[in-house]
Amino acid sequence: MTVLLLSDIGFDAPAALLARYGLELVRVAEGEEIPGSYWGECEAGLIGSRVFARPDTPVHSLLHESCHLIVLPPGRRAAVHTDATDSVEEEDATCYLQILLADELPGVGRERMQADMDAWGYSFRLGSAKAWFERDAEDARDWLSRHGLLPG
Numbered sequence: 001m002t003v004l005l006l007s008d009i010g011f012d013a014p015a016a017l018l019a020r021y022g023l024e025l026v027r028v029a030e031g032e033e034i035p036g037s038y039w040g041e042c043e044a045g046l047i048g049s050r051v052f053a054r055p056d057t058p059v060h061s062l063l064h065e066s067c068h069l070i071v072l073p074p075g076r077r078a079a080v081h082t083d084a085t086d087s088v089e090e091e092d093a094t095c096y097l098q099i100l101l102a103d104e105l106p107g108v109g110r111e112r113m114q115a116d117m118d119a120w121g122y123s124f125r126l127g128s129a130k131a132w133f134e135r136d137a138e139d140a141r142d143w144l145s146r147h148g149l150l151p152g
Contacts (some may be wrong), residue, residue, distance in 0.1 A: 001114040003060060004047055004107075004108060006053055006056070006058075006059060006061045006062060007055035007056060009106065009107050009108060011025060011053075013067045013104075013106055014063075014105060017066075017101065017105065020125065021069070022036070022065050023049050023069055024051070025053065026051065026053070026107075027053065027054070028052050029054070030054055030056065034053065034054060035051055035052045036055070036081055042057050043057065043058070043061045044057050044065040044094035046084055047081050048078050048080060048081075049074075049077050051066050053067065058106055058120065059102075059113070060098070060117055060120060063098040064094060066101075067093075067094040067095075067097040068080075068090070068099045069084060070094075070097060071085075071090050071093045071097065071144075072084060072085070078095075083107055090143075092107040092137065093144050093149070095137075096140035096141060096144060097149060097151075099113050099129065099133050100135070100138065100150070100151055106107075113129070114133060124136070141148070145151070
């Protein structure tokens with residue numbers, strides 16, 4: 001399975017979504033190195049409240065890295081460069097929010113996001129993003145709720 005890329009959905013809807021959370025989507029030219037990318041290659045990068053991506057950046061990567069910034073208090077965002085957190089709770093909240101926010105992007109949705117997460121190699125105890133989200137993510141949902149980050 002080929003994962004969904006930003007070139008498949010465009011930059012406008014993701015940029016608007018990120019702006020709702022005080023984040024800026026910075027478009028990087030094709031072939032250029034993505035600043036702040038933890039994984040390198042075409043994966044999204046983070047520096048402060050800016051998320052960097054190219055047309056060949058996977059949508060799951062853009063959402064995942066963006067959600068890392070969303071779950072951080074604004075004071076911690078400013079210090080982020082490449083690696084947002086080493087907190088298990090924040091990582092779980094990031095994955096959960098990533099799946100929820102996929103519903104906000106036309107042509108994406110949570111089912112596609114979960115499939116792309118599995119295709120890329122995210123690993124969950126129950127074997128898939130969907131199984132984790134539906135049956136094992138109460139702690140992530142509770143964390144997001146306590147921090148006022150559950151959308152709508």
